[in-house]
Amino acid sequence: MDMLSAILTVLKWRTGLFVCLLLCLCHIELSEAQFRKSPKDDYAVLGGTAKFACAIRRVRYGKGEVSWNYKVAGVAGKQNISSEYLLYPSLDRDRRMRYSIVGNRSRGEYDLQITNVRDTDEATYECVYYQGNADPGLIVNRRRSALLAIGRSPDPGYPLCSMSPSTGVSPLMNITFTCITKGGAPMGKVRWYSGTKWIGKWGLTEQ
Template identity: 30%
Template sequence: MAISKAIQQQNRRRIRIGHSSTFVIKMKLVFAAMTLAIVYVQSGVIVQGPQSITVIEGDTVILSCRADGLDETSGQAVIWEETSSHPTISHNRQIVREEKMNRFSIVGNETNGEYNLQITSVIPEDNGIYSCSVFRGSSTNASAFLTVLYPPSNKYPVCFPLENKLQFTEIEMLSIVCKTGISYPPANVSWMNANSQVINDTNVVLIGDEYIVSHKEVIYNYHDGASFTCSVSHPLWSKPKNCSIGPLYILYRPLITISVQMTTANVELKCVAIGNPSTFTYKWVVFLGNQTSPQVYFKKLDIMSETDSLILQRTDYYSAELVVECSARNSEGEGRTNATIMLSSSHCRGSTTKIIDVCRTISVPTICVLVILIILSLIAIVFLIMKIQKLRKSAAKTDVSNVSSRVEMKRKGNNGVYVTLTESIENLERI
């Protein structure tokens, strides 16, 4: 019985050893098979990848990709991805993104391992990085950047005033805005004034997919009828596109100038007013005085004239200095200016407030008298000169006849002595 038990225990030990050896052998076989499978699967690689390229919106582009050693039976496949978010575009020759199926396709010779990505009617959203790689193959991939050039949308530019109005009063602030869409490269946007000069004082912000270019300017009377233009240019456009705001309607009080015309009998004055609205009421005031009196002592005369013209009779203001003031009023206020007229001298002059026309105050009879006096003066001067010349000639003859000259003569005597003889001209004439 003891021998039988020993034999049974020995047999059980042999069975355990046999089972253990079989398990080890199986595990080694499985490991070897997995290693071979991994090595075999990783045999597919990318041998030619895409190149970065720049295209214009609407064009067709092809990004190249060629694989080598691809084994589709083991599950390998060439895939295209957008690396920004790693979404898969294609699996072998099949586009798997539904929104891209109408414009994206895989082209090329499949036998040569070509899996080129073709994109038709390129749009700005296609801009980005694209890469091709072998699924379940080599861990390497090839990437390229696709740059899409595109201008702003055709609905731009758009101009409008923030106040949504075109009528202003003086010293009011105008705020204008020009909108244009995003583009690549970004468009050039500028505001121009009525003289086509570029305005440098602008502000640019990006809100959503629009660029907002704004400008603020204080409004004055010279802005009346003016327009502001926004010009947008882009390399893909043959010429800039514009939009404008205006013409502006500016309300302002009158600006006054006075023109003066002198005649022999009258002083004619014209009050020229510029303002908006252009309906004016006029008032004339005349200050009387003389050249020596300060203006504060002038006597003030209200002229009953409500038109833009005033005629003064010169006989009523003989030899006087006049200060004529004109004022004009509209709904925005009153403007005024004055002119000083010197009737006692031969001119009129503008006041310190406004410069006016040069005027003539010398009458025709006065001019005739002056001409006659000048002619008579010239005749008298000529006569006097002739008289002086005659007197000079007469005086010269008298001097020659009355002058005695002494003539010295030297005569040599017998003894060699010189004798000097002096005789008058009268004696010589008698001899």
């Protein structure tokens, strides 16, 4: 009987430990918000529209808040954009006219949309989930960020292309075509075509 009691005691102890671990894992899972979608680095052209995705799987209890901010390279500090779906009053008037938080609210989507993109919009944008009152002493702060780079056309007059020799061309001659581009963001690449056929696989070099 003593041996049986000992075995039952060990089994109960192990079962209790397993249940305790399971409950702890469930508690952590329910306490911490998760990002279903995160913003990704992107390019936008001047005058175009940029959109950063951010979707939160909220916890089952406690009150949380989703906000956006941005930081311009070389400038100290971050600037607040929104709290939930409302823009901060401190956001400058120009951005208030062009920035908005869109998405399906029932699915926890807080996408940042920027219209009529300008040079000044080039920055790092950050989606933050903050929860401060789920459990006593529990603070959840999760963040995801992405860079918006502004696409620009090449400098005026580019790409600049030439042919050597430029005159006196005859069949079977070796001819060199040169095309140079300058400026623009991201840096452009040149592709060569013969009529409508791309000839980029014909042993051409790129420098």
